[in-house]
Ligand SMILES: *[C@@H]1O[C@H](CO)[C@@H](O)[C@H](O)[C@H]1NC(C)=O
Ligand SMILES: *[C@@H]1O[C@H](CO)[C@@H](O)[C@H](O)[C@H]1NC(C)=O
Ligand SMILES: *[C@@H]1O[C@H](CO)[C@@H](O)[C@H](O)[C@H]1NC(C)=O
């Protein structure tokens with residue numbers, strides 16, 4: 203039987219659609235999460251969180267359109283856990299997003315929990331624990347989603363992580379960090395930088411080829427400068443957003459950011475080339491004398507060649523990601539329906555400990571995870587009050603254009619991350635430009651085609667302006683991705699289309715089982731009140747302020763310099779035992795105390 207040629211294109215499209223559908227797979231990963239021991243920098247073997255008895259962890263690899271199932275068995279024994287699939291929109295499955303106390307109850311030791319989501323995206327992502335500052339203990343790895351319609355040619359793919367590494371466990375470091383003995387909030391400095399969870403990484407390559415590198419910063423704290431001697435990088439993707447090709451000789455990858463770039467190899471195999479991932483030491487309050495903040499690897503053309511020592515660079519002039527142009531040319535979103543303005547400060551509260559604040563509020567985990575408050579407070583779910591002001595809640599209406607303005611009143615860099623979306627980065631100041639002024643015509647000239655990503659760096663004493671559309675009902679955190687700053691409370695909660703969530707969301711039984719096994723409430727307002735949703739008494743609150751006229755930094759700087767001059771550095775520990783004085787402390791549960799509780 204002859205088929206008329208005019209049907210040919212239709213039949214082809216049909217066949218293509220069928221083959222695409224046939225390709226869409228359901229990938230199931232069984233993750234038995236346990237403590238293992240690891241020593242990636244050859245200095246100290248330490249307890250590390252592994253999966254199925256191994257660390258480094260497996261890379262999750264999927265194809266756009268696949269459904270991913272991860273069956274978690276928490277066999278840690280002494281800690282709760284969760285998994286977050288960083289950058290995945292979780293469209294329709296906000297309950298699978300992972301933050302403990304927000305989208306689920308933390309999974310207690312001995313409990314099981316299944317994550318299931320549809321990967322309607324492609325590019326470079328990662329998965330990590332989103333529970334009580336836990337991921338730097340090892341529970342973090344890349345997640346790569348390939349795309350049959352990837353826009354550029356390449357020969358082979360290489361996945362590579364960069365990170366910082368600590369010798370002590372987070373459960374030890376966090377209480378030392380969030381401590382009145384550390385009033386300036388100096389973050390613990392990592393002991394080493396790692397490339398793909400090791401050092402001296404060798405990457406075997408062939409001449410005359412184009413490699414597609416997927417690089418993820420899975421670290422806790424340090425941004426990393428990355429450069430290859432003798433080779434440029436052609437950036438083609440950031441945080442899951444394909445870009446027009448952009449050539450760079452040095453890039454900066456903040457904690458949680460991802461880059462894909464093409465790297466074309468030379469035709470000769472006579473030389474191997476060093477590459478370096480260098481931790482951003484601007485973030486460190488002190489530079490220990492024995493710290494090597496550079497991790498070196500090699501592009502190995504021929505194993506018989508020697509691997510050269512990298513040359514020192516005079517300056518680290520990194521490529522500016524703000525200049526990237528998304529491949530899809532998505533236009534600047536229209537003017538916002540809702541502008542959320544957040545001022546970042548770091549300061550001490552009455553207990554002398556160092557905190558981080560958006561608009562004078564330090565995020566405090568609530569008694570009821572926010573998602574369950576959405577589901578059980580009826581019409582009041584549209585009222586931010588039911589979530590407690592200390593969860594820094596913002597209610598977004600369906601399909602609104604949202605603009606988030608973040609003003610940095612602090613002197614550090616902060617990579618801000620939004621769950622459930624990527625955002626257009628429409629304005630970004632240089633260092634020390636001060637707060638954003640929406641009435642200033644110079645500051646409000648936005649790109650016609652802004653770059654998009656899900657993690658973007660706010661510079662010291664400057665601002666960023668981000669826009670996105672609220673087209674993904676869910677509970678989504680917005681936070682700095684420096685793990686220390688999350689622990690200090692630099693977190694806001696976006697509650698997107700709560701009434702729609704009440705209609706559409708079906709929460710699986712194993713989620714409630716985690717709450718029950720962990721003795722965590724899962725109904726009512728933030729305080730667990732199931733009768734009067736506007737009565738927040740008993741909700742977790744931040745500690746009270748320092749007495750008027752006091753600044754902990756001031757007192758401590760003064761006390762410290764006098765005492766230190768007299769009796770030397772040994773006094774630090776003693777001071778830590780002393781009280782700031784005069785402050786009656788409210789009974790509160792802040793993030794670090796939850797950490798302490800969970801580790802008991
Ligand atoms: C948790 O248990 C593991 C395995 O016994 C141990 O190595 C680790 O130090 C413990 N961590 C805490 C914080 O108790
Ligand atoms: C999980 O791993 C631990 C340690 O390797 C092992 O003892 C346990 O039997 C494993 N559990 C399952 C369900 O495989
Ligand atoms: C998949 O993503 C596209 C946008 O990239 C969107 O139009 C579509 O509705 C999404 N499908 C699902 C099932 O989420």
Ligand SMILES: *[C@@H]1O[C@H](CO)[C@@H](O)[C@H](O)[C@H]1NC(C)=O
Pocket residue numbers: 258259260261360361362363398403404405
């Ligand atoms: C990094 O580690 C992952 C997981 O083991 C592996 O798949 C990948 O090939 C490694 N990359 C390099 C450059 O060695």
Ligand SMILES: *[C@@H]1O[C@H](CO)[C@@H](O)[C@H](O)[C@H]1NC(C)=O
Pocket residue numbers: 242243244400401402
């Ligand atoms: C990397 O090389 C340095 C210097 O030779 C060495 O001290 C270190 O142990 C090596 N690290 C690993 C993981 O092999």
Ligand SMILES: *[C@@H]1O[C@H](CO)[C@@H](O)[C@H](O)[C@H]1NC(C)=O
Pocket residue numbers: 432433434449450451
């Ligand atoms: C790398 O790109 C820069 C411009 O960004 C250019 O000046 C340089 O020649 C390039 N180097 C190589 C090895 O292609």
Ligand SMILES: *[C@@H]1O[C@H](CO)[C@@H](O)[C@H](O)[C@H]1NC(C)=O
Pocket residue numbers: 410467468469
């Ligand atoms: C390598 O050889 C190919 C084919 O001969 C040529 O097109 C290309 O420019 C050469 N590459 C370099 C880096 O010299």
Ligand SMILES: *[C@@H]1O[C@H](CO)[C@@H](O)[C@H](O)[C@H]1NC(C)=O
Pocket residue numbers: 480493494495496513514515516
């Ligand atoms: C790390 O590399 C940078 C850039 O080459 C250099 O300035 C710095 O001195 C290096 N640090 C160490 C500890 O070698």
Ligand SMILES: *[C@@H]1O[C@H](CO)[C@@H](O)[C@H](O)[C@H]1NC(C)=O
Pocket residue numbers: 545561562
């Ligand atoms: C934060 O508190 C300070 C001091 O009380 C006040 O000046 C400032 O306006 C507050 N900021 C916000 C955004 O509420």
Ligand SMILES: *[C@@H]1O[C@H](CO)[C@@H](O)[C@H](O)[C@H]1NC(C)=O
Pocket residue numbers: 635639642643644645
């Ligand atoms: C407007 O913003 C620009 C760039 O930040 C700044 O140089 C200028 O002083 C501002 N103008 C006014 C009137 O504040």
Ligand SMILES: *[C@@H]1O[C@H](CO)[C@@H](O)[C@H](O)[C@H]1NC(C)=O
Pocket residue numbers: 291293294622623673674
């Ligand atoms: C979520 O899916 C809906 C269709 O179901 C689509 O309209 C929306 O754009 C999607 N949002 C995201 C962030 O993918």
Ligand SMILES: [Cu+2]
Pocket residue numbers: 615616617682683684687692
């Ligand atoms: Cu930060």
